Amino acid sequence: MQQQRQDADGFVYVSLPQLMKLEHRVRGLSFQGRQPLSSILSGNHASRLRGRGLNFDELRRYQPGDDLRHLDWRASLRYGKPFVRTFTEERDRPALILVDQRMSMFFGSQRSFKSAAAAELGALAAWMTFHAGDRVGGLVFNDNRIERISPIRSRSRVEALCAAIVRQNQALSASQPDAEDDDQLDKVLQHCLSMAGHDHLICIVSDFAGAGPRTLQLLRELSAHNNVIAMQVYDPLALKLPASGRVLVTQGELQVELEVERRQVHQPLGEFLTGRLKDVATLLRRSQVPLMMFSTGEDALEQLRREMGRLTGAPR
Template identity: 40%
Template sequence: MKKKNTDGVYIELEDVIRLQHKASGFHFLPRQPLQSLLAGRHASRLRGRGLDFEELRLYQKGDDTRTIDWKVSNRARKAYVRVYSEEKERQVMFVVDQRLSMFFGSKKSFKSVTAVEALTLGAWKVLDSGDRVGGIIFNDCESREFRAQRSRQATMAMLSEAVKFNHQLGVDQGIIESPDMLNSSLEKLLHKPRHNNLIIIISDFHGMDEKTYHHVRALSRHNDVVLTLVYDELAKEFPENHFPIRLSDGIDQVELDLSQAKLRKSIPDLLQGRLKSLGDSLGKFDVPILPINTHEDVADQLRKILGGQHLKRAHKPQAMKGSR
């Protein structure tokens, strides 16, 4: 793969390897610190690892009566309880967006890079916790699925593919946007029976519709689902200069004359309105939403959101002020 000297626009394989050492201080288990976003109103939606049945044994004083196996107890004429242990590993699936809508960023990184960084940190952390990691990487044209495995080699193969997809992005690549690829990727997960998986969707959710809602709700019936919303801070701190800027959707380009005060004000208002609408829509899914912006270090953000550091209370997505 030819390296592009465009820091923050593309991510390199060596960046993915280096991030392995920053995958600490956060976790995806439901027992979150009180300050964690996952300890908020959606906490009951997170099941954590499942339980494996181990044995039947005689009831002992202090045992939870809810664990009594009444059928066995009636036959034996003695009280027996069912003993369970926590599953030794869990399957975590990442769904990562590398569509053209993600190829945008006004400060530190593009949304597409931020998404791969979030995937990388999450994947290394899951693997370090002894769980299996897999996922689906998708763009506007195709998707690639990776079976969940507890293997560094398999994880590295998935991350390498994410880097490959990332390098295929560009406004000069002739890419035609395909909003429905988000739904297509979620459908892939639905085609295989899944139970007690943790499914983490990392996207800007461009093209989200009723079908998306249906898919997420279906997945969340028997699994934990977390929506990681990647957004840009352009609306919060729009450029103060009066020089023209060029914006592109990958096909067409438009030049904006920022010397017009009315235009400078209307663009942030438009983007803030879009983000609020998106936040309202995502709120209907009744699953945790993790907002990740493009201008801060992703590892630091994950520690704040999932590790309870530096926060006095659980924050909701309203902290997001701008997006594209």
């Protein structure tokens, strides 16, 4: 059993007991089934989630009341009598939860760090899919390591995924240098593509730092035969810098304190942060993958309920 950090308060570092307790907070939430009209997952457009897949069962003679859409014309013409294909619905489907714990996530100006918010969202997504009767697995990654958890329908598999999230989350430190290789996200998506065949539910929780044309291509390939949901975690600084005060910017061991009231600091820094957030959001929307955006300044579960259209007057 892995040791837990004493400073795992859920805002900078998370703990395994904390993620396991989230099971009881996801009641009434589901990625599947009928969604409220305000939900990001509703509507007849490219971002709508498919239902569970159908497995071919048998070919048999047509019986009154059979769905004519299931007529097998080749068999019917061959035997001179109508034949239909019958199908059984899959009992469950594999779900892959991808959770980003890179150094780009180890930052927060309000409430929690992006890494902690992503850890919580990853656990919430895992519990939601588990209670939907689906198999749960995933990929947890930092700048140079990818942990793979194969999908199985069991509570212990959810715990294994949460343990991997906690392990990588608690290994983060301001003394760690950022990775020179910035294509780790694409490597993870490529790895996911090799794991996911058809009809997987894939939930990606990340700030999507380093996303580019290759990321867009991989997302499109993944979503061609699977249900893909993007959960973009961002810091409120990306929307609006404070008018005064100081902002500590870190790059591995390098730390720089900037006076944001100075015009030559405030304007370019604000334009960079806001522009980067918009660029990533635009790229994700171009992939036609449903996009949910989560601020580190608010409770992750409440935002998830709002994004799913479960709260009254949800703004969509």
